[in-house]
């Protein structure tokens with residue numbers, strides 16, 4: 209560019225200099241008083257004269273601004289030296305390049321390119337049988353071996369290890385190698401999260417504007433329309449959320465030469481990295497066209513094929529009938545999806561008080577958005593939750609209904625003296641940091657490792673939870689068999705199970721929340737997933753603090769809880785240590801999943817010694833139709849006798865500190881208690897609730913033994929009642945007299 213300007217300047221000065229006063233060679237008078245003149249081609253002082261050498265340039269030479277002249281055939285060069293024929297000065301380096309290389313930027317000279325420096329690149333794969341992982345390593349090697357690209361940091365990770373929320377602030381270039389499965393797979397969580405983000409009306413259309421990415425899908429064309437859909441959708445949603453696609457979607461077919469296709473794609477991708485320009489941010493998808501227009505144009509979501517327009521696409525006449533019905537079905541499906549989406553959107557707007565008639569404020573920054581998106585709201589509502597504010601929920605558990613009808617209470621009645629109709633089950637955080645395989649929420653709740661959402665006031669949550677709880681109780685008035693006395697009692701909540709869903713301890717004001725409960729003389733039973741040790745340490749005394757202990761080894765814990773934290777095991781152990789320091793009633797909650805964690809007794813012994821819990825609740829996993837959420841089946845559900853057997857073995861290995869104390873066969877649960885709670889040979893696993901509140905109000909330190917109460921006979925292990933309160937009426941379903949099978953769909957109740 210500077211050469212071009214020089215030439216222009218030169219031409220311009222020539223024009224200016226034509227005239228009677230044109231300077232002549234050697235005629236110093238004619239060309240000005242201070243400087244000499246130039247031969248042949250008159251030039252103005254600065255243009256023709258070598259200022260440094262105080263000389264003139266030869267007639268046919270180009271003028272040069274600062275130092276020396278260039279030969280006639282050479283191009284002028286600004287600072288140092290001249291460039292030869294057909295070469296041009298590199299704009300960044302002190303060198304000349306082939307003029308044919310011009311048009312490329314900065315380092316225009318072939319062979320002289322500086323390597324492109326990329327600060328951070330993440331290769332994220334999703335796999336079930338390992339292909340995507342292998343390919344992720346291959347692409348990593350290709351990148352490392354390419355000396356035209358320098359990547360300061362390359363991370364390679366399984367998509368299940370990636371914290372989705374990071375995507376909103378992601379500065380690394382992300383390469384996704386994703387295999388598609390039409391059954392539950394490791395990609396589902398990410399895919400659902402992204403879909404949710406894409407269709408959440410509160411999320412800015414360019415929420416992912418900081419992200420540069422590329423997706424390569426692995427699939428099998430034998431799956432027809434489903435070929436590579438997961439990868440294709442992810443590629444599409446990322447683009448439509450404002451991310452910059454730096455290389456087109458790859459589609460590698462197991463039914464063809466998948467490996468060869470991947471090689472071609474990855475070579476192309478890596479060479480794209482060599483071009484700095486291609487790495488610049490250019491989100492095109494969001495400005496391209498609306499979803500509806502694009503979907504209509506491409507038929508990608510409704511399965512339409514462009515019969516008229518595509519030239520290549522020939523449809524046989526006999527296939528036309530099929531095609532028409534396919535299109536019709538796809539359109540109907542889409543209409544239904546859209547209606548669902550619009551309904552949930554309208555509902556979410558009502559919940560958060562958005563008025564369409566008022567000018568909308570610009571959506572808040574993504575990190576401050578509400579936790580409950582329309583999709584999550586829809587799922588939770590379907591499951592019977594009442595969502596309070598933006599991140600809390602309340603639900604009536606089935607035992608509350610049972611208690612109202614005098615048909616028995618949950619296991620907490622047998623173990624700790626709770627009456628289910630006086631208990632409210634709620635959570636101030638619908639989000640948690642795990643994706644447990646047995647999660648009965650079917651993974652519809654949000655996850656995260658840090659709180660990135662708007663925070664609601666604890667008083668607002670408590671008021672909302674109580675109001676909704678009472679509303680739900682009112683709705684049970686007409687249920688056949690509801691006892692009037694219990695119905696009346698139910699309007700004074702006495703207990704709060706902070707365990708419904710998600711991770712209650714995650715809520716930033718959890719201490720304020722439980723303090724408010726205690727002021728209302730409502731006891732607190734809080735269950736945590738043992739991933740936030742600091743939070744456990746900071747917790748004020750609560751009536752009973754639970755930790756879910758779902759596995760005894762790092763490997764099994766990872767398999768069962770599918771934690772988001774990479775240091776999940778250290779966090780877990782740390783939480784148990786914090787528990788030991790609490791000095792209050794603490795409980796390990798163990799959910800036995802046959803074939804997953806039942807054989808790890810020695811590991812459990814180790815964990816119990818570490819956390820020294822007051823109690824260990826052991827419960828067989830509940831089967832509630834895990835289709836689509838995990839691979840659990842009824843075969844993973846242990847029988848009550850198997851749970852007893854496990855507890856006996858565990859107790860014998862614990863060396864005399866613990867014993868099985870109580871039992872609730874109806875929910876396949878046993879209570880192992882520390883012998884501190886056996887006073888003069890009598891179990892005291894129940895709680896003196898009034899005493900607990902007095903101790904809290906006193907403000908003085910107290911411990912778990914200060915508010916224990918005697919366990920009734922019928923609740924003791926080995927008693928014929930097996931934990932069923934004899935005051936209640938046992939109810940058997942038609943054709944069913946089984947009490948051993950797990951019934952409670954709420955693992956946390």
Ligand SMILES: Cc1cc2nc3c(=O)[nH]c(=O)nc-3n(C[C@H](O)[C@H](O)[C@H](O)COP(=O)(O)O)c2cc1C
Nearest residue numbers: 335336337338339340387388389390427428435436
């Ligand atoms: C149970 C099952 C379901 C699958 N579903 C699909 C599908 O819906 N679409 C598709 O393109 N490929 C599908 N595939 C093929 C896989 O995506 C393909 O084999 C891929 O290369 C596997 O990659 P991975 O080894 O990384 O898991 C399926 C494979 C299996 C075993």
Ligand code: SF4
Nearest residue numbers: 640642643644647710
């Ligand atoms: S069971 Fe609890 S901890 Fe596990 S994923 Fe579900 S909500 Fe989270």
